[in-house]
Amino acid sequence: MAGNSSAPGATVTSRVLALLYAFDEHHRRLTLTELAGRAGLALPTAHRLVGELVAGGALVRRPSGEYVVGRRLWDLGMVAPVQSGLRETASPFLNDIHAATRATVHLAVRDGMQALYLDRLSGRASVPVVSTIGSRLPLHATGVGKVLLAHAPDEVRAAVLAHLPRITTYTITEPRRLDQQLEKVRREGYATTVEEMSLGACSIAVPIRAAAGDESVVASVGVVVPNLRRDRARLLAALQVAAQGIGRSLTAPR
Incomplete structure (x- = not known):
């Protein structure tokens, strides 16, 4: 249950917020009863409020009768400073x-204990990628997430x-092993995954820091490819150049 908004007072x-927060990565489509x-609302109350949300464009009712988040909410979310400022600044570097x-390119920030994907550019190779712009994926199973x-x-x-839930047979679920990997990420400056989120997909990612010499990481940029055996050095170099450029642009006077 997303909340208990039927409580007195x-x-x-x-x-309304409880209805909106009922949607998440695993609940993208909900019936009125599920909502x-x-x-935590009585059905008549939910029916009335959902109707108003649909009229205002916050929710959309599908022909199946299920409800999904409307475009108006997405537009509103994209003006939040972390999304709009960082995404706009990073855009030319992601295109580079x-x-x-x-390859498929990702820009992500940490949202609690998940990676929130602010942007994605699809690659030409046929690689299974589960991310979408605005989606949240586990930190421990993605390249940007590990960073x-x-x-x-x-x-x-x-x-x-x-x-550490297992997503594929290659997902790292042993805390000690993952902790050792994270130490290596901090030491070497990049993270990789090998079919840990999707079978047939590998990734490499680097941190984005807001200023030179600043250890705080504001985001991560990465790519998803079929394998890392041949092009790891080339991919890493492209990501590092872009991350440095994004970091400089974030702190440049405007």
């Missing part, structure tokens, strides 16, 4: 990576290491 705002249940590698996890606060790292 709950405001209309809290009930009411996850939001894409032109140089023809973000390696530089996350100790308490975040500890919480993630305590729960």
Whole structure:
């Protein structure tokens, strides 16, 4: 259940938010009954509020009767400073990576204990990629996620290491082994995955720092390719140049 907004004293705002927060990475389409249940609302209340959200463009009702998040909410989310500023600044550099590698390119930030994908440019190679712009994926099974996890606060790292769900047969689920990898990421400046999120897909990613010499990592940029055996050095070089450029642009006077 996403919330308990049917409690006495709950405001209309809290009930609307509970309905919106009922959607997540694993619940992209919900029936009215499911929405009411996850939001902790009586069905008539959910029906009335969902109707208003549909009229306002925040939700869309599919022909199947299920509801999905509307474009208006996406547009609103994209004006948040972390999305709009970073995504806009990074865009030309992501295009440079894409032109140089023809691989799928990702820009991500950490959102709690997940990687939030701010941008994605699709590659030409037929590689299974599960990310979409705005999606959230596990930190421990993605290249950009490992970079973000390696530089996350100790308490975040500890919480993630305590729960490492297996996604493919190659997902690292042993806390000690992953912790050793994260130490290597901090030492060498990049992370890799080998079929840990999707079979047939490997990734390499680097951190983006806001200023030269600043150890704080604000985001990660990476690529997804069929394998890393031949082109690792070339891909890493392209990512490092782009990450440095993004970092300089983020701190340049405007």
